[in-house]
Amino acid sequence: MNEIITEDYAAMSRAAADWFCERVAKKPDAVVVFPTGSTPVGLFKELIARRKAGQFDPSRLRIFQMDDYYPVDPADPRSLYGWLKLEFLDPLGIPESQVVPLPGNAPDPVAACFRYDQALAAVGGYDLAILGLGPNGHIGFNDPPAQPTDPTRVLNLSQSSIETGIKSWGSRQATPTQAISAGMAQLLGAKEIALIVSGSHKRDILRQSLRGPLTPNVPASYLQQSANVTVIADQAAWTE
Ligand code: GLP
Numbered sequence: 001m002n003e004i005i006t007e008d009y010a011a012m013s014r015a016a017a018d019w020f021c022e023r024v025a026k027k028p029d030a031v032v033v034f035p036t037g038s039t040p041v042g043l044f045k046e047l048i049a050r051r052k053a054g055q056f057d058p059s060r061l062r063i064f065q066m067d068d069y070y071p072v073d074p075a076d077p078r079s080l081y082g083w084l085k086l087e088f089l090d091p092l093g094i095p096e097s098q099v100v101p102l103p104g105n106a107p108d109p110v111a112a113c114f115r116y117d118q119a120l121a122a123v124g125g126y127d128l129a130i131l132g133l134g135p136n137g138h139i140g141f142n143d144p145p146a147q148p149t150d151p152t153r154v155l156n157l158s159q160s161s162i163e164t165g166i167k168s169w170g171s172r173q174a175t176p177t178q179a180i181s182a183g184m185a186q187l188l189g190a191k192e193i194a195l196i197v198s199g200s201h202k203r204d205i206l207r208q209s210l211r212g213p214l215t216p217n218v219p220a221s222y223l224q225q226s227a228n229v230t231v232i233a234d235q236a237a238w239t240e
Contacts, residue, residue, distance in 0.1 A: 001231060013046050015232050017046035017056075020130065048088070066141075070104055079104060110154075126186065129192070133209065134205075
């Protein structure tokens with residue numbers, strides 16, 4: 001496992017952009033997956049700025065969506081697909097034809113998740129997965145307990161993720177209790193993974209993920225088994 005420790009959040013975002021752009025320069029049509037949440041926002045701004053400056057060309061990327069609430073319509077303000085499109089894909093100039101969304105509003109989510117995994121397998125899996133780290137050790141929306149073999153699926157959110165949702169959506173009633181997430185198997189099977197982590201509130205869960213036992217109760221702990229993982233964390237999130 002490679003470890004890149006940066007001074008602060010801005011430097012972490014730049015380091016993550018460097019990691020990503022170096023690899024896309026070598027494989028412009030890479031199959032990629034990005035996290036949601038607050039951690040990648042600096043990375044997204046950095047990539048948008050680099051594209052405007054002509055330093056990064058995302059025009060051939062193939063993007064798969066990582067996670068969303070379920071059920072939500074893409075036009076719903078809680079839709080993470082809608083958020084990703086507004087904050088990142090549109091400013092980056094990526095049309096929907098370059099994106100495989102998760103079926104956040106599919107009437108038959110089991111069949112739709114199966115189709116997502118088939119579409120991903122047909123292109124050889126993710127080349128590059130950038131992962132955030134949930135406060136309970138989730139990756140994507142794979143809340144604990146999560147097995148490393150779990151496929152893309154609809155799942156019940158943990159109390160911790162529901163509490164986070166309540167902060168965003170104002171009330172328990174407005175907060176979805178289910179999510180749809182790229183599977184553990186799919187994320188862990190990416191050819192290269194960058195785990196981006198910022199802030200002292202992530203310090204304990206990051207240490208458990210990287211140095212603790214492999215356990216379904218800390219889904220990110222299974223990253224210890226994946227080849228080619230780079231942790232990009234700021235000092236606040238890092239302890240030896
Ligand atoms: C969110 C998302 C993840 C994200 C994680 C951490 O709920 N499902 O994709 O990586 O939780 O979020 P944050 O970066 O805001 O701490």
